[in-house]
Amino acid sequence: MSLADEVAIARKEIRADGYEMSVGEIANLYRDGELRIDPEYQRLFRWDETRKTRFVESLLLGIPIPPVFVYQGEDNVWELIDGLQRLSTIFQMMGILQGERAEELGELVLEGTTYLPSLSGKKWEPTSEDSDDGLGGSLQIQIKRSRIRVEILQPESDATAKFELFQRLNTGGASLSEQEIRNCVAVMIDPSFFAWIKALSINPDFTTVTAQTETAVESQMSVELALRIISFSEIPYNKRLDVHEYLDRALLKLAESQTLDRDSVADRFNRSFKILNRALGDSSFRRWDGQNFRGKFLMSVFEVIGHGVYQNIEAIELLGDDNADQFVQRRARELWQDEVFKTNSGGGTRGTTRLANLLPMAKDFMCP
Template sequence: MPLEEEVKAARTEIVSDGYEMSIGEIINLYKDQELIIDPAFQRLFRWDDTRKTRFIETLLLGIPVPPIFVFQDENGVWELIDGLQRLSTVFQFAGVLRKNDGEAIPPLHLNATNFLPSLNGKTWDASNEDPESGIGQALQLEIKRARVRVEILKKESDAQAKFELFQRLNTGGAPLSEQEIRNCVAVMVNREFYDWLIQRSDNNDFKVTTAQTETAIANQAGVELALRFIAFRHSPYDGKLDVHEYLDNAIFQIASDKAFDRARETEVFEKTFALLNSSLGTNSFKRWNGNEFKGKFLMSVYEVIAHGTASNLDAISALPEQEQREFIINKAKSLWDEKTFDNNSGGGVRGTTRLSNLIPFGAEFLKP
């Protein structure tokens, strides 16, 4: 299909509308549950008080703010796609932001700024102890009357349109990791799948064998590793897409698949990492130097050993228990003598090349 036709076809998949609204109207929509921020997204509300204060200052000074993007469902309710940091800041300052269980999030106390040093310590409403602590009705109205454009993705749009839009737009404020964005997509597609995937990443055997750092955990690296494990089994990699684009597509495809057997996949996941933990523990995905396992977690080893073990789980499990562990240990050591692995791992190998070759190699290499 010529490029012009592809562009035309893609445009027809997105049905949109938009208009300006006051911040006060948006606050009321949120209070009336006509504007939804999925509670899972609130974990990603990561602006510190300085950045929150700067945004409130922007509204008070009348400086234009970027549009927000929402998806309108079949009931006319808006689901926030982009604008989490900005709207959550306003809602928290106004004292209406809620947690998943309905508990109120403590109101925001502002900091001083260069333009408005008297903002220091100010809140939306004054406290009983300090009548001067609030910003006052006049400034409350200034914020409520500030206007922002709302871009609306209509329900008639293609099913994947809002997820594409979320991925492309949700990079402002405190940038999200690619897996955090995928998590949000999974929430929007299938909340039960998202919860299930998070549970898999919290499996103790999985956490021990992947030996993740605190930083990696914070950036949802464990969830990405769990997704890779599932994706390799259910979304064959053809080598055409960038690895992260492949994972983007895989999470949408698997979360949308009503036939996906979570019970079976839970069993495979848990048995695979229990076997790896009992065999190698924290050395499961490290380099073998001929004498010992050393160094840090290696993605190439994970892709071979984890996927290969899962692909041959029934055959490996049929061996006597001690032989199962010896088999895994010997494979983890002999992997470093394999030419296919050597040619397709290491820093100089593209991710697309590595995956294209190591995923099928792992399934063969781990056959008893």
């Protein structure tokens, strides 16, 4: 197949349209529920007051604004894909931002800028009739008449293509983590799948044994770890893929799967981490120094012990509680003497090499 053929096929996978709209028209669509921002995506609205002010300044000065991207659902309602920071700033300023973030953020008070120092302290509406801290009707109209191009992804677009587009668009601005982008895509594909894996990630046993820092929790690392456990067992790892590329593809397959028994998988997941919590608690995935488990959470240990217990949960449970705990504790210590693990778990080991070698050993290593 020639390059031209590949381009032609790929272009057919993304059905798109687009046109320019005024800020006022976009605000009306949002107010009427015809433009939707999913709550999970809205949580990623992170611009500080300075960046918000600079954006408002751009609207007032007529500086061209990058397009926003939406996905048109079967009900013709637009779902925002890219442009969260810009549109949320507009909606917050106008006082029409909806959801939890609206209450948290409150009213937008602008700062002064180099070109417009008098913006300092300005709001959309004045505090009172005799206050001069409002933008004023003339500037409000100017902002509402500013134009932004809206690119519309049609419902016929291939799901994988939507994922690729979303990833490429969301590489800046909000500084999203890989998993935050996956979360948004999961919501686009099947909200119930995202709710399901999110529920697994906040299982008390799981959160205890993975010992996530506040920063890791904020970047949705716990959801990524839950996704890893399910993916390792359901989607064979392709050695040619970067780890995050593998997780991207695994999420797509899992979210779209008609055969994945979510109840059965969740039960296995919960039983596995219950045993790990009982046996090792927050030491489950730390380094064994010969006397104690020390240090921080280690992904390499998680990939062997966590995946291995999940694969062997029935056999481990048959040992009985005390023997199962002793078995898990013993294997967690012995892991640090295993040559395959030592060779493929060092700081300089590539993620692809680590997964390719540790995942195959996990099941046998944790088999009673």
